Structure formats: structure tokens, C-alpha cells
Amino acid sequence: MDTFLQQLVNGLTLGCVYAVVALGYTMVYGIVQLINFAHGEVVMIGAMVAFSVITALAGSGMPPLAIVLLSLLAAIPACMLVGYTVERIAYRPLRNAPRLAPLITAIGVSIILQHVALLIWGRNYIAFPQIVRTESYVLTTSVNSATITNIQIAIIVLSVVMMAGLIALIYKTRIGIAMRATSQNAAVAGLMGINVNSVISFTFIIGAGLGAVAGVMVGSYYGIAYYQMGFLLGLKAFSAAVLGGIGNLGGAVLGGLLIGVIEAFGAGYMGDVTNVCTLNQFLPGFAAMCDANSNASLLGSNYKEVYAFVVLILVLRFRPSGLLGERVSDRA
Amino acid sequence: MNHPKTSYTLAFAALLAVGLVGCGKEEVKVEAPKVVVLVAEPSVTVKIGHAGPLTVKTPHLGKDDENGVALAIAQANDKKIKIGGKLVKFEMMSEDDQGDPKIGSTVAQKLIDAKVIAVIGHLNSGVAIPASEAYEKVGIPMISGSATNPTLTDRGLKNTFRTVARDDQQGPAIATYIASEIKAKKVSLIDDKTAYGEGLANEVEKTLKSARVNIVGRERTTDTETDFKSILTKIKAKNPDVIFHGGMDQTAGPMMKQARELGIKSIFVFGDGACTEEMFVKAQDAANGLVCSQAGLPSQAASTEFLASFKAKFGDVKQYAPYYYDATNAVIEAIKKADSVDPLKFGPELFNVSFTGATGKVEFDAKGDRKDAEVTIFKMADGKLMPVSIVKAGVATKFEMAAAPIAAPAVVAPVAAPPVAPATKPAEAPKK
Numbered sequence: 001m002d003t004f005l006q007q008l009v010n011g012l013t014l015g016c017v018y019a020v021v022a023l024g025y026t027m028v029y030g031i032v033q034l035i036n037f038a039h040g041e042v043v044m045i046g047a048m049v050a051f052s053v054i055t056a057l058a059g060s061g062m063p064p065l066a067i068v069l070l071s072l073l074a075a076i077p078a079c080m081l082v083g084y085t086v087e088r089i090a091y092r093p094l095r096n097a098p099r100l101a102p103l104i105t106a107i108g109v110s111i112i113l114q115h116v117a118l119l120i121w122g123r124n125y126i127a128f129p130q131i132v133r134t135e136s137y138v139l140t141t142s143v144n145s146a147t148i149t150n151i152q153i154a155i156i157v158l159s160v161v162m163m164a165g166l167i168a169l170i171y172k173t174r175i176g177i178a179m180r181a182t183s184q185n186a187a188v189a190g191l192m193g194i195n196v197n198s199v200i201s202f203t204f205i206i207g208a209g210l211g212a213v214a215g216v217m218v219g220s221y222y223g224i225a226y227y228q229m230g231f232l233l234g235l236k237a238f239s240a241a242v243l244g245g246i247g248n249l250g251g252a253v254l255g256g257l258l259i260g261v262i263e264a265f266g267a268g269y270m271g272d273v274t275n276v277c278t279l280n281q282f283l284p285g286f287a288a289m290c291d292a293n294s295n296a297s298l299l300g301s302n303y304k305e306v307y308a309f310v311v312l313i314l315v316l317r318f319r320p321s322g323l324l325g326e327r328v329s330d331r332a
Numbered sequence: 333m334n335h336p337k338t339s340y341t342l343a344f345a346a347l348l349a350v351g352l353v354g355c356g357k358e359e360v361k362v363e364a365p366k367v368v369v370l371v372a373e374p375s376v377t378v379k380i381g382h383a384g385p386l387t388v389k390t391p392h393l394g395k396d397d398e399n400g401v402a403l404a405i406a407q408a409n410d411k412k413i414k415i416g417g418k419l420v421k422f423e424m425m426s427e428d429d430q431g432d433p434k435i436g437s438t439v440a441q442k443l444i445d446a447k448v449i450a451v452i453g454h455l456n457s458g459v460a461i462p463a464s465e466a467y468e469k470v471g472i473p474m475i476s477g478s479a480t481n482p483t484l485t486d487r488g489l490k491n492t493f494r495t496v497a498r499d500d501q502q503g504p505a506i507a508t509y510i511a512s513e514i515k516a517k518k519v520s521l522i523d524d525k526t527a528y529g530e531g532l533a534n535e536v537e538k539t540l541k542s543a544r545v546n547i548v549g550r551e552r553t554t555d556t557e558t559d560f561k562s563i564l565t566k567i568k569a570k571n572p573d574v575i576f577h578g579g580m581d582q583t584a585g586p587m588m589k590q591a592r593e594l595g596i597k598s599i600f601v602f603g604d605g606a607c608t609e610e611m612f613v614k615a616q617d618a619a620n621g622l623v624c625s626q627a628g629l630p631s632q633a634a635s636t637e638f639l640a641s642f643k644a645k646f647g648d649v650k651q652y653a654p655y656y657y658d659a660t661n662a663v664i665e666a667i668k669k670a671d672s673v674d675p676l677k678f679g680p681e682l683f684n685v686s687f688t689g690a691t692g693k694v695e696f697d698a699k700g701d702r703k704d705a706e707v708t709i710f711k712m713a714d715g716k717l718m719p720v721s722i723v724k725a726g727v728a729t730k731f732e733m734a735a736a737p738i739a740a741p742a743v744v745a746p747v748a749a750p751p752v753a754p755a756t757k758p759a760e761a762p763k764k
Binding site: 002003007010118123127130134136145147149223229265266267271272301302 | 387558615
């Protein structure tokens with residue numbers, strides 16, 4: 001029970017991060033039908049900028065919480081600038097080009113951003129200075145109780161606040177209406193007096209801002225950042241967006257949480273479920289393998305990265321538009 | 333107010349002038365003999381290759397190794413060694429293998445094409461093993477100062493050497509420490525699926541099993557992973573006394589930090605890949621109390637001449653630099669013995685070299701492994717790794733204070749060291 005609860009906490013924390021990153025993918029896709037593969041790198045740059053700020057201020061005697069806030073305040077505009085620049089330079093000139101062209105520039109931009117980060121922050125795994133002490137709180141009364149740390153709580157709360165804020169922005173404000181109009185039909189929205197270019201820029205900027213916060217969260221959660229960290233994180237968040245139905249905000253959140261939880265449970269339980277000694281009872285063929293090594297699993301924890309993608313493939317096979325998908329794939 | 337300023341400026345100008353004059357003089361001094369030497373004696377330039385991860389995974393260790401090679405080469409050049417009547421000038425050609433077996437093979441070909449006479453590297457076993465095949469074909473000797481996987485020298489290659497201990501010397505030593513010193517009843521194992529991590533974890537598992545220690549679970553991760561919460565949660569449910577991880581410090585650091593956050597109280601034990609003070613940077617306070625092993629002598633125990641000249645040039649030794657330094661010197665010794673810079677001529681002489689290097693006596697056995705390689709067990713306290721015992725040829729001795737003036741394990745050593753000795757012997761047995 002404690003293990004189950006702990007895996008759920010692990011999965012939800014990770015899922016919240018995936019969800020916030022997935023929102024960035026899904027918003028951009030919703031508006032320009034472009035998969036912005038450089039989004040993972042924006043998240044990485046957010047983490048790196050925050051790292052620089054925290055390192056610079058760590059010895060200054062400021063209260064830790066203020067330092068973290070300042071690092072966020074530095075990371076968010078930095079990422080927004082990167083998001084805006086990327087859109088302006090790499091995507092806007094290609095807006096009417098065949099669909100494959102912007103996809104390839106997206107991958108190119110992702111590689112360029114990685115190497116810019118390599119030049120600025122170096123190639124090492126850099127450790128986040130631990131300025132906020134990690135406190136663990138027990139969730140049950142047993143000896144091996146599941147725990148939740150203050151950082152995990154902060155990640156979950158911050159994610160929920162940001163998601164609520166984003167939904168309010170899109171459904172309650174004028175710029176939100178403009179964004180929705182542009183996503184439905186950019187040409188007609190333009191005829192109605194909406195400045196399509198600035199709406200698209202705004203979408204990239206908001207997505208990058210969310211990415212910056214996600215980067216700071218990942219960095220402080222694992223205590224480590226490196227210039228390639230955005231790649232796999234981005235890929236998983238992209239899967240989360242597709243899983244929920246790309247272009248659909250609620251879908252991105254649902255997909256992110258699902259991927260996080262599936263990953264945690266997959267790594268935590270599949271190894272035991274597929275242990276050759278357990279299977280031994282059903283299939284006698286495994287007896288010999290069990291004798292040789294009592295800890296051998298068919299799907300051990302090394303398949304951790306695989307579960308998210310297996311689920312993605314299964315969902316796409318039976319429901320190509322994603323779990324909550326409304327956008328049919330003819331436009332993609 | 334004005335006076336001090338003026339006098340500072342004057343003083344500065346004066347200093348500058350002195351400096352300029354000084355520099356000018358020196359330049360003249362150096363240049364003059366150089367020209368004479370070049371005219372008078374025929375010289376030959378030879379390239380010694382170095383390869384390791386210099387951009388990704390563990391670049392701090394790759395750079396450390398490169399510095400070890402660079403120091404040996406600089407010293408050899410200062411000595412103006414003559415081979416076959418010609419002055420030999422050594423040059424280093426350092427390549428980045430990114431810790432990746434595929435890139436390692438490409439780099440190997442690049443070094444071969446550049447006609448290096450020997451390769452000092454690669455850092456990772458998984459990279460060194462395929463690369464060594466390429467060097468073997470053209471007869472270029474390869475000496476690694478860090479690759480510990482047994483397979484490296486077990487394939488009967490004539491040109492593959494190493495200056496560190498093998499995993500099947502290191503694994504049993506660390507397992508013995510777990511069984512007899514920590515007295516663990518339940519142990520969980522994690523590895524990073526690389527030739528190094530998996531190989532070491534296998535050796536530890538084998539010895540623990542023969543010591544009747546209960547193995548509760550064997551988890552696997554990758555060498556680029558940063559999230560270990562789910563496998564650690566799984567391990568937490570099994571409540572082991574010790575968690576052993578076969579992997580490098582960039583996975584071991586976050587792993588330990590996350591384990592403490594989950595409330596896991598087990599003792600963490602690592603191999604040499606995570607036996608660096610970088611662990612304290614990556615896991616902060618959580619790293620204290622970790623136990624780890626290093627193939628060879630602790631870097632503090634490297635010869636004082638080496639430590640002094642290394643520090644003057646590059647700063648503190650990270651880990652394997654003394655072994656790479658010795659590996660480079662082994663090549664230079666073999667060249668002197670054979671009186672030739674032809675790899676086909678001096679290669680076989682490597683089996684005959686015998687000299688006292690930075691890490692003690694350097695001699696190779698018939699396989700190309702270091703004779704009598706030591707394994708040291710360390711413990712981390714207050715962010716510093718303290719050697720607690722040294723296991724050599726099946727005999728453990730407490731760490732000698734005289735050899736390491738920096739570390740003062742006075743409290744730890746006497747308690748930890750003696751009991752290791754009897755238990756180590758059976759552990760070493762299956763190796764032979």
C-alpha cells in the first residue's frame with residue numbers, strides 16, 4: 001500500500017511536469033499545426049538560466065524562497081525571448097511552405113539550442129545548489145511510509161495554478177478569443193481584424209513561459225540539469241499531448257498525468273509481474289531461468305522509458321485522435 | 333586624495349616596465365638554444381593518442397585522464413629522450429569518444445589514420461572493448477587507465493593493456509566489504525546496463541551470493557537517466573541494508589539524493605565510477621556515508637612528485653589521472669627498451685616494462701593486466717572521500733597514513749581494515 005501510494009506520488013509529480021510541457025506543444029499545434037520540437041530545449045534553457053541565477057545568488061544571504069522566485073523571474077522572460085525568436089526566425093517564414101519544411105527546421109532549431117546551451121553552460125551534468133532544504137513528509141503511520149517532499153508539493157501546486165491560469169486566459173480574455181479564432185481558421189480570423197502574426201507570437205511566448213517554469217521544476221526536483229535534458233523530456237511531453245489529443249488543452253493535462261503515472265507504475269511493478277519465478281507457476285519453461293537467477297525479469301525496470309510509448313502506440317491504434325481529441329488528423 | 337592614486341599608477345607602470353623587460357630577456361634566452369638544437373640534432377615527432385568522453389556523460393573524468401597523459405608527455409619532452417640516435421618529440425592527439433561505443437570505433441580509426449604510435453584510453457570499458465579490436469588489427473598498443481571490465485584483456489589480444497584493477501578484482505573486494513564489514517543481510521543491486529556497470533554488479537552479486545547474503549532485487553537503469561524514484565520506491569518496499577549501484581557518478585548522485593528524499597536509510601555502495609568527490613556536488617549532504625571502491629591506490633596515495641607537478645599544471649586530480657600518467661610512461665619506457673618508435677617493435681616490450689610510477693610499481697602480466705593491482709575502499713564524510721582500507725592480492729591492509737598526508741582516517745581505518753583480510757581470500761578464489 002505504501003509502495004503504491006509512493007509510486008502514485010512519484011508519478012503525479014512527474015506527470016504534472018509532463019502536462020505543463022505538453023501544454024506548450026499542444027497550444028502551438030492548435031494554432032499553427034506545427035510540432036515545435038524545439039520546445040524541449042526551451043524547457044532546458046529555463047532550467048539552465050535558473051541554475052545560473054541560483055548559483056549567483058546562493059551565497060548572497062537572501063532568503064531561499066526569494067532566490068527561487070528571482071530565478072523564475074529570470075528564466076521566464078529568457079525562455080519567452082527564445083520562444084519568440086525561434087518563431088520569428090525559423091517558423092514564420094515557412095508558414096505557407098509544405099508541412100515537412102517547418103518540421104525539419106524545428107528539429108534543426110532544437111539541435112542549435114542544445115549546442116548554444118553546451119557553449120554557455122558546458123557539457124557537464126550541473127548540480128542545482130540545494131538552497132531550499134528538501135523536507136519529506138510521511139503520508140501514513142507505518143514504518144516504511146510513503147513520503148512527499150516540499151518540492152513535490154510545490155511542483156503539483158504550481159502546475160495546477162498554471163493550468164488554471166492558462167484556461168482562464170484562453171476562455172475568459174480577449175486575447176484568448178483571438179487565439180481560439182486563429183486556431184479555427186487563421187485566414188478568416190485575419191479578416192475579422194485579428195492580427196494573426198501577433199496572436200501566433202503570443203502563443204509561442206506563453207508556451208515558452210510555461211516551459212521555463214517546467215524547466216525550473218525539473219531542475220530543482222532532480223537537482224541536476226544538462227544540455228540534453230530537454231530531448232527525452234520533450235519527446236515524452238509530446239507523446240502526452242498526442243495521447244490526450246493534440247490541440248486539446250485538457251487532453252494535454254490528462255495525457256501528461258497518465259504518462260507520468262504509467263511510467264512510475266511500469267518501472268515499479270512490471271519487473272515483479274514479469275519475474276520469471278512468478279511466471280514459472282504458469283509456464284514451466286521459465287523454471288530453468290528462475291533457477292539460474294531468481295531476480296530475472298522479462299520486463300525489468302530498464303524498460304521504464306518504453307511503457308509511455310507503448311501506451312501511446314496502443315491509444316493511437318484504436319483512437320487516432322487521442323483520448324480527448326477533437327481535431328481530426330486531416331489537417332496534420 | 334590625489335597622491336596615493338598617482339603613486340599607484342606610477343608603481344603599476346614601473347611593474348609593467350620590469351615585467352616587459354623580464355619577458356624580453358626570457359624570450360631571448362629560450363629561443364637561442366632551441367635554434368641550435370634544431371640545427372644540430374635530427375629529431376622525430378611521434379603522436380600518442382588519447383581517447384575518452386570529453387563532451388558528454390563524464391567529461392570531468394575524461395579531461396582528468398587527458399591531463400594525466402599531457403603531464404607524462406610534457407615531462408618526457410623535457411627529458412629530451414633519444415631513440416635510435418634521434419631526439420624524440422612526443423605529441424598528444426586527444427579525441428572525444430563521447431563514452432559511446434559507436435563513436436569510440438570511429439575515433440579509433442581516426443587515431444589509426446593519424447598514425448599514432450599508441451593509444452592511452454578509452455575511459456569506459458564499453459568503448460574500450462570494441463576500439464581495442466581496431467588497434468589490434470594494426471598492431472597499435474592500447475593502454476586504458478580506467479576500463480575495468482574483465483573482457484577487455486580476456487580475449488587474448490596482444491596489444492591491449494590496463495593500469496587499473498579488473499572488475500573481478502574490484503567486485504569481490506567491495507562485496508567482501510559489504511558482507512563482512514557492513515554485515516549486510518539484504519542487498520539490492522542496481523546497474524546502468526553498460527559493460528562497466530552491469531559487469532561490476534554481476535561480480536558483486538556473485539561474491540555476495542557465495543557469502544550467503546540475500547539479494548533482494550536487481551534493478552536496471554540507463555547511464556543518462558535522472559529519475560530513479562520509481563525503482564527506488566520498489567527497493568524501499570524490500571527494505572535492504574545495502575544498495576549497490578554499478579554506474580557512474582552522474583547517475584549515482586541524483587540516485588542517492590532521491591533515495592534519502594524517499595526516506596530510504598540503506599547504506600549506498602558504489603564502484604569506482606561513482607567514487608569521486610563530484611558525488612557531493614551532485615547529491616549534497618545525502619552523499620555522506622556512501623561507501624565506494626576504486627581500482628588501484630587512492631589518488632591521495634599517488635606519488636608526491638606526481639601530485640605536486642599535476643597540481644601545478646592542472647589543479648587537483650579527479651580520479652584516474654595517475655593511471656593515465658603511468659600508462660603513458662609505460663609506452664615511453666617500452667620505446668626506450670626497444671630503442672624504436674615503431675609500435676610493432678616496442679609493443680611486445682610493454683610486457684617487460686617495470687618501473688615505479690605514480691601508482692606504485694607498473695608491470696603487466698601475460699594478459700596485459702596490471703600485476704598486483706590494488707583496490708581501495710573509501711567512505712565519504714563531510715564531502716571528502718576517506719580511504720578506509722586497501723585490498724591487494726587478496727590481502728587487505730589498513731590505509732597507510734604516511735602515504736596520504738591529506739586524509740586522516742585515523743578513526744575509521746583501524747576499525748574497518750583488519751576484518752576484511754580473512755574474508756577477502758575466499759572471495760578472490762573464483763577469479764583464479
